[in-house]
Amino acid sequence: DQQVKQNSPSLSVQEGRISILNCDYTNSMFDYFLWYKKYPAEGPTFLISISSIKDKNEDGRFTVFLNKSAKHLSLHIVPSQPGDSAVYFCAASARKTSYDKVIFGPGTSLSVIP
Amino acid sequence: DAGITQSPRHKVTETGTPVTLRCHQTENHRYMYWYRQDPGHGLRLIHYSYGVKDTDKGEVSDGYSVSRSKTEDFLLTLESATSSQTSVYFCAISESTGLLEKLFFGSGTQLSVL
Numbered sequence: 001d002q003q004v005k006q007n008s009p010s011l012s013v014q015e016g017r018i019s020i021l022n023c024d025y026t027n028s029m030f031d032y033f034l035w036y037k038k039y040p041a042e043g044p045t046f047l048i049s050i051s052s053i054k055d056k057n058e059d060g061r062f063t064v065f066l067n068k069s070a071k072h073l074s075l076h077i078v079p080s081q082p083g084d085s086a087v088y089f090c091a092a093s094a095r096k097t098s099y100d101k102v103i104f105g106p107g108t109s110l111s112v113i114p
Numbered sequence: 115d116a117g118i119t120q121s122p123r124h125k126v127t128e129t130g131t132p133v134t135l136r137c138h139q140t141e142n143h144r145y146m147y148w149y150r151q152d153p154g155h156g157l158r159l160i161h162y163s164y165g166v167k168d169t170d171k172g173e174v175s176d177g178y179s180v181s182r183s184k185t186e187d188f189l190l191t192l193e194s195a196t197s198s199q200t201s202v203y204f205c206a207i208s209e210s211t212g213l214l215e216k217l218f219f220g221s222g223t224q225l226s227v228l
Contacts, residue, residue, distance in 0.1 A: 006156075034216070043118075043204055043219030044157070089156055101172070102217060104149075104157040 003027045004092050004105035012111045019077040021108050023090030026071065030092040034102070035064060035075050038087045047088070048075070080112045117141050118220040120205050126226045133192040135223050137205030139185075145208040146188040147217065148172075148180065150201040157204065163188055195227045 005024045013019045023033075031052040036044035050057040050064045050073070057064050063076045077084055090105040117140030127133050137146060145164055149157040149172075159172030161180040169180050177199060179191045192199055202224050206217040 004156075009154075036217075041221070043206075043221050044217075045219070046216050049216070091157075101159060101162070102147075103159070103173075106154050106156040 001026070002105070003030075003103050004090055006088075006090055006105040006108045008108050009106070010109040010111070012113060013080045015082055015112055015114050016079045019075075019080045019084065019110055019112065021075040021077075021088050021090075021110065023073045023075075023105055024071055025073075025092050027092070027094060027103075028071070029094035030103075032093045032095055033064070033066060033073050034091045034093070035062075036089040036091060036104075038089065038107070044089055077110075080110075082112050082114050085110055085112045118205060118207055118218060120203075120220040120223050122223060123221065124224045126228065127195050128228055129196055130194050133195050133225065133227075135190045135203055135205075135225070137188045137190070137220060139188075139207050141207060141209075141218070142185060143207040143209055143218075144185075146182065147206040147208070148178075148188070148190045149204045149206060149219075150174065150199075151204060151222070152201050160190065160203075192225075192227075195225075197227050199225065200227045201225060 034049040035047040037047045038044040048062050066073045087107045087109045089107045091102050093102045119138045121136045147162040148160040158174045163169045163182040181189045202222045204222050205220040
């Protein structure tokens, strides 16, 4: 049973608009969340993270929101650019119990249309 | 870019043969990981290492073994390859400064088991 879920396998957005990628998790011990971006034929690269003590973290065009009560997080990209077209993985870690493991979701493929 | 080299980049093998994938890092990071990426599953942890000769199982470890005799090298062995092990394999490393969740990935090995 997947502990980290990304229910939208794909998403298409017009250039300049907002992209919203969603992620849900089931393990209440998760206390740190990350987003990774992956281009074809490359390894994933770290994008942005958020600790469970926060509900928002912003880095340039990227903002991650965390709703702990709903066990839900989302990544907002504003404005979206064609270079943002990639697969985005949501990931989570339970640092207090399994500090050396990061669990990934199945990914959402984002296409930004020029 | 983090100094991570995976070899080979591509491999085709036959069912029942042993296969070894190599991950080499030049960052002197303590933690090393092997993930596999499959459609609909995202990245799943196979094995990880938290030091030389210190390894542990991930969520999909059956049919795989690992070894780490030096800080810089982490080997993944498929003892008797099966078609279900056709996948893209990623090695990842992590710093020992407490930012364990921030993983740096290699470019991946595409393995096909016929």
